[in-house]
Amino acid sequence: MSTSRPRRRIPEASVARLPIYLQILIEQADGGVLNISSEGLAELAGVNAAKVRKDLSYLGSYGVRGVGYEVDYLIFQIRREMGLDQDWPVVIVGGGNLGQALAGYGGFSGRGFPVGAIVDNDPAKVDTVVGGVRIRHLDELDTIVSGTGIAIGVIATPASAAQEVADRLVAAGITSILNFAPTIVTAPSRVSVRTVDLAVELQILSYHEQRRANLRSGTRTGGRGTGLGPGSATLKRGATA
Amino acid sequence: MSTSRPRRRIPEASVARLPIYLQILIEQADGGVLNISSEGLAELAGVNAAKVRKDLSYLGSYGVRGVGYEVDYLIFQIRREMGLDQDWPVVIVGGGNLGQALAGYGGFSGRGFPVGAIVDNDPAKVDTVVGGVRIRHLDELDTIVSGTGIAIGVIATPASAAQEVADRLVAAGITSILNFAPTIVTAPSRVSVRTVDLAVELQILSYHEQRRANLRSGTRTGGRGTGLGPGSATLKRGATA
DNA sequence: TCGACTTTGTGAATTCATGCACGAGCGACA
């Protein structure tokens, strides 16, 4: 008779916010705060209080009416629900600038995601040590993954190699991928993939910048560029070449 | 008599996808592809074809029925709409590991976002050169921004300094901020802020990992932790200290 | 012990996003 239900699935949008609440709560706990209201948490997170309550309600009823949430207990519950009550070592593929920066970055290991291994396919990089971890050869991936039970792979190779690396990660048994290469990588649906692309972030900012500029200067930037419409438009499907 | 309308606002979700289409289109153009269908583009982007068509329809009617979209022309239109027909130089605040990596990173400048300046508040860092740019003192921020018209600021300082840095960026006249520090930064609503937090990304992956693990091993991981509920629950509002 | 006050948890309304389905437009070809 398990008293705890299978715990209903948490909406993606909420899942993406829980880590933010968590981080705020940890800061508050460090600052000696014992209780926090949905209002207070919402303010610190920059969101609506009702949203906070609804998000937290997916974890269970852990608030106290008239008082708020006990910070420590909420931290414990979010951690548990997100699987952060254990470490998740990661394997970094690509020991270049980014790979090395990540390996040496404390905020990675310090948050429950220690760098379990780094691999590269460049013989010159293999056996050098970064962030206290020796770079091993890409071909050892299978051994590493099956030997350590690492579930998360980080792609820090050039975009041209990203898909191939993803395929190898999947073949080796990885079930989550964090991709820093500016390209789409696909994987079987049982594998989670998240891509962080700086250029995309900047371009989104650019859109809003340009939008503001347009609004200021009455509806249009200037003369429209070369005013040519779609040209001849021949050729077949093209794409899936 | 401007033929071009004020162009209806594009939904955020679409704005976030346009850079992805753009990148794919550029790759295709480089590969000599002249035309692409919504289906083809959708496949490469890993999304639904109807979504692609709807997204592109916000730009205007640039497709040709029975044929698809002319790649070059679509690139031109997305660029124009997103404000990418001009460069947006950025100022990086914080010349540490990350700041240096970003400054030296080609995919930054190469995509229309050249590093216009780097500033730091550490005298030891000032006047050193990274990525061809000399680090200047934080106090020169106002001069730099007003002198160059830079609109985008990148925060690459420790989290503890992020909000203060953001305030200074805003005061200096910056209108878009890309924040790499793992903390929420707030700014007036006229300023766009985007935060890229690695830990958040990894924690989202962790959630799904943990979820899969739970599903495999029948509904629950193991015994529930310490089964204590919210404790005494005293203390007042606490939060907005 | 009671009543005033605070804050949660959640149904319901609303807004935003996705995906389907199909009419309309275009090119190709006889």
Place this chain on the structure above:
DNA sequence: TGTCGCTCGTGCATGAATTCACAAAGTCGA
């Protein structure tokens, strides 16, 4: 010139996320 096949553009239905608004449940002071 007419017909056929392909693909866009979009109205509409469905689903997800957000926000409102309020009863329920608790605290606290007298």
